[in-house]
Amino acid sequence: MFSRLPPKLSAAALTHFSGEKKLQIARRIARQTAASPEVLEQVAAALREKARHIGSHNGEGETFDGVSALAAILKSAGGSFGKKIVDALETEDPGLGKILKGKIYTLSDVALAAGLPLQKKLAAMSIRDIVLLLRAAPGDDVRKKIRNNLSAGRQEQVLEEDEIMGAVPKLQADEVADAFLLWFNQRREEGEIIMLNEDTLV
8 A cells, every 4th residue: 555655655654653564564565566455454554545545546456666666655755764774675685775775866866965075076076077977967957966066167177078078878977977876875874965855954
């Protein structure tokens, strides 16, 4: 039932269960490949009315990606809540943990990050790599965030390099983006990078 609800509603509901029960629910969602009325029945009673209204359009036996559903829920949960679930699942199943992290922690998160650590990282990157990173960025908000954390001089250099570079294999841009994301997620887990969202702003 949780996997059928909007991620934010599911994330809010999960906070009412004990740590072990949260982990059990997360395991079941991740392992689902098709809708089943029996799944999570014992923990979904309080949500049944909402689920009936929100999910009534879903056909019986409709297939879906349970891992993606869980990733969306945990991403909506944010903060240490989602991280604890992912870490616990990764201890039990490293492969599942890796897949979840790949779906939860993406380059799109850069748009919501505090600027100072990004400024330091971008200042240490080559102009060519910054151009490739911008080309791999998933949206205008991410590209804007990256550009806004460059000095005026480096912004001009990036524009010039982008014009000179021309087309390159997508693999090159993806490699730079993957390395940047690895750095980003490591610093995020260490607490050096703070995410700015509705929970952290007043």
